[in-house]
Amino acid sequence: MPKVKDIxxxxxxxxxxxxxxxxxxxxxxxxxxxxxxxxxxSCCGGRxxxxxxxxxxxxxxxxxxxxxxxxxxxxxxxxxGWRRACQTVPQHSARINVPKRTRSQASRLFVGGxxxxxxxxxLTKSVELLLAEPSFEDHTSDAQRLIEAAxxxxxxxxxxxxxxxxxxxxxxxRQQNRQVQAIIREKKIIAxxxxxxxxxxxxxxxxxxxxxxxxxDLHTGSTLGSCGIENQQCKYGADVIARIxxxxxxxxxxxxxxxxxxxxxxxxxxxLCAEHALDPGAIVDxxxxxxxxxxxxxxxxxxxxxxxxxxxAVTRTTEDLTAKQLGFxxxxxxxxxxxxxxxxxxxxxxxxxxxxxxxxQEQRTVIALDIGTxxxxxxxxxxxxxxxxxxxxxxxxxxxIHCGMRAAEGAIESVSVSGExxxxxxxxxxxxxxxxxxxxxxxAAEFYKAGAINFRGQINEASSFAxxxxxxxxxxxxxxxxxxxxxxxxxxNLQLAKGAIRAGIELLLQQAGLEAQMLDRIIIAGAFGMYIxxxxxxxxxxxxxxxxxxxxxxxxxxxxxxKLALLSEPMRETAKxxxxxxxxxxxxxxxxxxxxxxxxxxFPVLVEGRQR
Amino acid sequence: MxxxxxxxxxxxxxxxxxxxxxxxxxxLDAGYDPLQLLAHCRDAMxxxxxxxxxxxxxxPELMMAGDMLSQISDIAKPxxxxxxxxxxxxxxxxxxxxxxxxxxxxxxxxxxTFMLEINGFKVIDLGIDVPVSDFVEAIQEHxxxxxxxxxxxxxxxxxxKQTVDAIEAADLRGQLKIMIGGGQVDESxxxxxxxxxxxxxxxxxxxLCRDWVGVAA
Numbered sequence: 001m002p003k004v005k006d007i008x009x010x011x012x013x014x015x016x017x018x019x020x021x022x023x024x025x026x027x028x029x030x031x032x033x034x035x036x037x038x039x040x041x042s043c044c045g046g047r048x049x050x051x052x053x054x055x056x057x058x059x060x061x062x063x064x065x066x067x068x069x070x071x072x073x074x075x076x077x078x079x080x081g082w083r084r085a086c087q088t089v090p091q092h093s094a095r096i097n098v099p100k101r102t103r104s105q106a107s108r109l110f111v112g113g114x115x116x117x118x119x120x121x122x123l124t125k126s127v128e129l130l131l132a133e134p135s136f137e138d139h140t141s142d143a144q145r146l147i148e149a150a151x152x153x154x155x156x157x158x159x160x161x162x163x164x165x166x167x168x169x170x171x172x173x174r175q176q177n178r179q180v181q182a183i184i185r186e187k188k189i190i191a192x193x194x195x196x197x198x199x200x201x202x203x204x205x206x207x208x209x210x211x212x213x214x215x216x217d218l219h220t221g222s223t224l225g226s227c228g229i230e231n232q233q234c235k236y237g238a239d240v241i242a243r244i245x246x247x248x249x250x251x252x253x254x255x256x257x258x259x260x261x262x263x264x265x266x267x268x269x270x271x272l273c274a275e276h277a278l279d280p281g282a283i284v285d286x287x288x289x290x291x292x293x294x295x296x297x298x299x300x301x302x303x304x305x306x307x308x309x310x311x312x313a314v315t316r317t318t319e320d321l322t323a324k325q326l327g328f329x330x331x332x333x334x335x336x337x338x339x340x341x342x343x344x345x346x347x348x349x350x351x352x353x354x355x356x357x358x359x360x361q362e363q364r365t366v367i368a369l370d371i372g373t374x375x376x377x378x379x380x381x382x383x384x385x386x387x388x389x390x391x392x393x394x395x396x397x398x399x400x401i402h403c404g405m406r407a408a409e410g411a412i413e414s415v416s417v418s419g420e421x422x423x424x425x426x427x428x429x430x431x432x433x434x435x436x437x438x439x440x441x442x443x444a445a446e447f448y449k450a451g452a453i454n455f456r457g458q459i460n461e462a463s464s465f466a467x468x469x470x471x472x473x474x475x476x477x478x479x480x481x482x483x484x485x486x487x488x489x490x491x492x493n494l495q496l497a498k499g500a501i502r503a504g505i506e507l508l509l510q511q512a513g514l515e516a517q518m519l520d521r522i523i524i525a526g527a528f529g530m531y532i533x534x535x536x537x538x539x540x541x542x543x544x545x546x547x548x549x550x551x552x553x554x555x556x557x558x559x560x561x562x563k564l565a566l567l568s569e570p571m572r573e574t575a576k577x578x579x580x581x582x583x584x585x586x587x588x589x590x591x592x593x594x595x596x597x598x599x600x601x602x603f604p605v606l607v608e609g610r611q612r
Numbered sequence: 613m614x615x616x617x618x619x620x621x622x623x624x625x626x627x628x629x630x631x632x633x634x635x636x637x638x639x640l641d642a643g644y645d646p647l648q649l650l651a652h653c654r655d656a657m658x659x660x661x662x663x664x665x666x667x668x669x670x671x672p673e674l675m676m677a678g679d680m681l682s683q684i685s686d687i688a689k690p691x692x693x694x695x696x697x698x699x700x701x702x703x704x705x706x707x708x709x710x711x712x713x714x715x716x717x718x719x720x721x722x723x724x725t726f727m728l729e730i731n732g733f734k735v736i737d738l739g740i741d742v743p744v745s746d747f748v749e750a751i752q753e754h755x756x757x758x759x760x761x762x763x764x765x766x767x768x769x770x771x772x773k774q775t776v777d778a779i780e781a782a783d784l785r786g787q788l789k790i791m792i793g794g795g796q797v798d799e800s801x802x803x804x805x806x807x808x809x810x811x812x813x814x815x816x817x818x819x820l821c822r823d824w825v826g827v828a829a
Binding site for chain 1: 667668669670671672673675713714715716717718719740741765766767768771
């Protein structure tokens with residue numbers, strides 16, 4: 001193990017990967033780590049709010065704790081070298097241990113496999129051709145012979161050949177003994193493939209934190225492979241607002257936002273193809289869905305206006321682009337469709353969700369929501385869709401929670417309280433090391449029911465679960481190291497999150513002249529939504545009090561929607577219509593939303609009727 | 613009498629709106645001094661504020677208390693004889709507050725407003741998404757000792773800076789102090805915007821204002 005030496009220049013070694021780094025002046029340990037590619041979680045984006053970036057100095061002089069860390073850790077922990085990476089500016093050479101929890105990646109990337117059948121009607125047509133042999137008697141060009149062969153199969157199908165195809169045409173045709181598979185889109189041959197090979201499409205769910213890829217056979221409609229990767233833009237900020245402010249007025253940052261995403265998708269797509277012995281050049285169509293900010297970054301559009309009221313997008317729609325235009329390393333003339341946005345904070349991912357749940361065919365009165373830092377909510381009622389985006393904050397993703405972490409091994413995912421005992425269930429049954437979003441709901445619901453939290457969200461000091469720290473009560477979940485607690489501030493953050501979601505639901509219902517009891521169904525989409533207990537969501541008032549059976553957890557509906565749009569031209573048109581016809585409400589600055597939001601912060605009264 | 617006083621305070625502090633309002637009517641109908649009654653309300657608000665600080669109460673209680681106070685004021689104020697200026701006499705100073713241009717968040721600002729008011733400051737709340745020029749005009753009109761700029765979005769920090777610059781350009785900076793708050797403000801944001809101080813929460817704001825106008829806590 002290399003030893004740490006202080007020789008003028010500060011050098012750091014990150015365990016366990018044994019990565020060396022020289023910090024720049026005034027750079028936080030978190031930034032240094034990210035710069036050299038050491039994975040350190042940062043749920044709050046380095047703002048010193050959460051605990052996701054804790055590290056430990058194991059060798060070298062430990063810098064004095066920041067004022068915030070001084071308050072954050074116990075004296076013993078500080079003495080043992082525990083710090084938060086975002087709060088620490090290294091001054092001396094040191095060896096730093098990055099604990100498992102701090103580097104854990106979300107294991108719950110939900111990438112589908114949830115195959116739903118749709119009759120494939122892709123935008124591309126594929127025809128297998130035998131080209132006439134060139135000779136002295138036949139002076140037609142290779143391209144012309146290609147077009148003629150295609151039109152012999154189906155008259156009028158083809159008029160042009162894309163330049164990228166022309167550039168490989170003579171060599172490819174001769175290599176394949178004049179037998180080729182031509183991929184045609186809008187009368188243009190956009191790719192040539194060997195005969196009897198898959199024509200592939202790529203469906204991409206471009207999330208702020210994670211990117212999911214689905215490799216699909218465009219003919220059969222079956223999913224050939226899938227994978228999830230982290231959105232590399234995370235190093236520029238955990239949430240969209242942080243990234244907007246980072247890129248604001250800086251074209252070079254805007255450009256790199258685009259490049260890191262494209263590079264990550266390229267790498268993942270190539271690995272996915274390699275795994276299944278497929279050629280990335282056979283990917284001839286691609287559909288991407290993301291929120292409006294991800295959409296803008298992907299297309300290199302300025303995001304400055306998206307960050308300030310009234311949150312104006314550059315565009316909601318774009319015509320289909322080519323892979324080459326955006327730098328995707330697939331068939332160069334492959335189309336890239338970016339799903340249409342609905343508004344500044346309701347993006348193409350929500351259009352995809354609406355398609356995924358087939359909102360166009362919905363006869364019932366339904367609330368569909370995808371819970372995240374911003375929770376997009378749609379009300380579908382009598383053929384009309386009303387939607388909004390509610391600022392629920394990161395608490396439900398484990399951010400802004402004292403012991404919060406992503407949904408990874410060792411994260412407490414559900415909690416139940418009976419009598420005097422707290423039962424914890426962790427992901428993969430590992431020893432608990434933190435709390436992820438689904439457990440946050442359970443903790444609030446279970447401790448509320450047990451009387452350890454009152455309806456105002458105040459922790460009851462007299463409760464046997466409560467312990468005192470710095471004069472504030474907190475709930476203890478686990479005594480063993482690491483000690484896990486749920487603080488009063490955590491309860492407040494959860495209240496803000498659930499209040500925002502419920503107020504959003506209520507605002508939509510009010511706009512449509514409906515009441516919660518008139519809802520037939522609540523559809524919870526998204527990875528997070530898969531793992532919550534609806535009972536807990538109802539107990540704390542995040543969702544209206546409907547029968548449990550009317551709450552449906554559908555998983556990655558947006559992913560399904562992207563796949564549908566990839567496989568079927570009519571579906572793609574349906575999604576465009578859904579996006580265009582949805583009625584968007586801006587909650588920001590809306591007084592009635594604010595009032596409703598504040599009212600919804602309390603937990604639903606269990607006994608007495610004092611709360612209105 | 614003093615029994616009614618403590619009952620009224622109790623109703624407000626315990627969020628019993630209907631009881632508080634009907635007792636207000638009863639007291640005023642029986643000839644209770646409306647200025648006295650409003651003073652009791654302020655005592656009650658003070659207690660609500662303390663409960664908020666100790667985390668016993670959260671935003672809903674602040675909102676309900678604020679609602680009750682404004683309803684009671686509406687009932688009591690018409691009964692106050694002209695010439696009696698019990699209220700203004702008690703203000704420590706004036707604060708102009710608002711959420712800066714481009715930002716629509718108002719919860720934090722509303723809490724600060726509430727806490728300043730119950731601590732004896734007159735607050736001119738300009739609302740949200742406030743153009744720079746509105747701040748300047750309000751300062752010229754109300755002559756405040758303190759200006760509070762609120763913003764939650766990191767992007768609001770530039771708007772804060774512009775507002776501070778405009779106040780300076782209008783030659784108003786010398787007569788007042790500027791505090792900023794909201795979301796992720798810290799020392800570096802304070803420096804960036806050119807404000808005099810920043811606050812992490814509503815009590816910070818109250819303490820800053822007290823310091824600046826020279827009121828003991």
